[in-house]
Amino acid sequence: MNLGVIIAPKHIKNFITIGFFSLQIFCCFAQNDSTEILKINNIFIEGNFKTKEQIITRELSIEKEESYQRYKLDSMFEWARNRIYNTNLFNEVIIEMVNENQGQVDVKITVDERWYLYPFPIFRLTDRNFNDWWVNRDHDLSRVNYGLKLTQFNFRGRNEILRLWLQTGFETVLNLFYQIPYIDRQQKHGLLISSSYFEAKNVPATTVDNVRRFASSREEVLRRAYSNSLSHSYRSSFYSFHRTSIGHVNVNIADTIALINPNYLGESRTEQQYFTLGYSYSWDKRNNVNYPTQGEWFRAGISKVGLGLYDNGVDYWVARLRMTKYSEFKDNFFLVNNVSIMSTFPADPRSYFNYHAIGFRKEVLRGYDLKLIEASSYVLQRNEFKHQLFGRKYNVSKAMPIRQFQTFPITIYGKIYFDQGYAIGYPNYEGSAPLTDKYLYSLGTGLDLIVVNDLTFRFELSRNAEDETHFFINLLSLF
Known part of the structure; x- marks a missing residue:
């Protein structure tokens, strides 16, 4: 060689x-050895002018004087940032390492607090959603409720919520709500107290072909209800939550309603009252609870409606299960898969007022927004694939004197989706029969618009299994 x-x-x-x-x-x-060990010397928090420091440090998995591998800190910071942001107390959260020197480092957390006091005017529809009001009710403005909702977020700087709801119009509502997330030094146990009064001269008395039919009176109150509840929450880990609740409901209806629908409260009754007792467990690891794009959410619960203290026929169980997986891909593509199950047993709660249904809030099957599907049990499986088309934050400080609103974010997602479900109708009940005990599905496309405080507008064009095509507008994130 x-x-x-x-x-x-x-x-x-x-x-x-x-x-x-x-x-x-x-x-x-x-x-940049991945095995390099860094000791956390100090943790500094800036920007929390009102929020107590322990409300922020509660969400941290790192501690002072402890050592961690460098490569693990990035992931720990990311999820700590998500948890702090998900308290809904801050517009922005930044966690970073500073003052690194000879294997020691400080951690700096910078937060931008939101505006916490909202004396918000009430101008809301009495119907299930905008589409129900626009199409089924001929966009009748007399069906609008108005009043004042006074909400104090972050009450006492402890992430407590105090809300007073004063509403009149189509329905009169008085509600006092107080949520205390932590009542102990370990910040694991919390309480929620709610008390409400409701009355209306226009109430849904029956359902015909999956559309509610209202009865109305100019003078007489047709339905009056009182409800009170007390809930105890227990946070066993960063992502695990337990809740136990007890409540009481008292409902009175006018003779007119009992004549129109003798089964409204069962056996032509004009009064019904009962206690409820419930338990739920949830696992919540979402990067943003208001509009998540990563993580997972699981919730299971069971409740007893009617504890046998009143002889009015209210005596049944309700079980619920909801699972959602959020996946992120390259180039701002995202996938959401959701399963939602509800079941009552025995299958007939024996009164129209206690019927459960697909069609309220997030328990909807897209493409069927105009329909109410009352069912003793149902399963929904929904899928959404989307792409972030636009995302930007605008500085509007010249026009907005309030610091917390001087940044106006806008994000737009384009999406396609496929939903499917099956609902088991109530025995001997025809109100929702056209859409029960059959396979339902829909597919569609649309846009999600997310603005300040993650307020979401959904614009969706759907086609369902009944060969109906509709364009819908909703003011609520579905997942």
């Missing part, structure tokens, strides 16, 4: 270049 060929002078320059480059790579990896 001619070794001189290998080490000829003309090759020396190449060897030196390659060796020097390899040395640089080695040094780079040495400086």
Whole structure:
């Protein structure tokens, strides 16, 4: 073998270049060794003018004087940032390492607090959604409720919510709501107290072909209800939540309603009252609880309606299960898969007022927004594939004097979706029969518009299994 060929002078320059480059790579990896240990010296928090520090540190998985591998800190910071943001107390949360020196580092958390006091005017529809009001009710403005909702978020700087709801119009509602997330030093146990009064001169008395039919009176109150509830919450880990609740409901209806629908409260009754007792468990690891794009959410619960203290026929169980998976792909593509199950047993709660249904809030099958599907049990399976088309934050400080609203974010997602479901109708009940005990599905496309405080507008064009095509507008994130 001619070794001189290998080490000829003309090759020396190449060897030196390659060796020097390899040395640089080695040094780079040495400086950023994934096994490098960093000790957290101090944790600083800035921007929390009202929020108590422990409300923020409660969401941290890192502690002072503890040591961590460098590569793990990035993931720990990301999920800590998500948890702090999901308290809904801040517009923005930044977590970063500062003052790094000889294996020690400080952690700096910077938060931008939201506006917490909202004396918000009430101008809301009495119907299930905008589409139900626009199509089924001929966009009748007399069906609008108005009043004042006074909400104090972050009450006492402890992430408590105090809300007073004063509403009149189509329905009169008085509600006092107080949520205390933590009542102990370990910040694991919380309480929720709610008390409501409701009355209306226009009430849904029956359902015909999956559309509610209302009865109305100019003078007489047709339905009056009182409800009170107390809930205890227990947060066993960052993502695990338990809730136990007890409540009481008292409903009175006018003779007119009992004549129109003798089964409204069962056996032509004009009064019904009962206690409820419930338990639920949830696992919530979403990057944004208002509009998530990563993570998962699981919730299971069971409740007893009627504890046998009143002889009015109210005595049944309700079980619910909801699972959602949020997946993120490259180039701002996202996938959402959701399953939602509800079942009552025995299958007939024996009164129209206690019927459960697909069609309220997030328990909907897209493409059937105009329909109410009352069912003793149902399963929904929904899928959505979307792409972020636009995302930007605008500085509007010249027009907005309030600091918390001087940044106006706008994000737009384009999406396609496929939903399917099956509902088991109530025995001997025809109100929702056209859409029960049959396979339902829909597919569609649309846009989601997300603005300040993650307020979401959904614009959707759907076609369902009944060969109906509709365009719908909704003011609520579905998942």
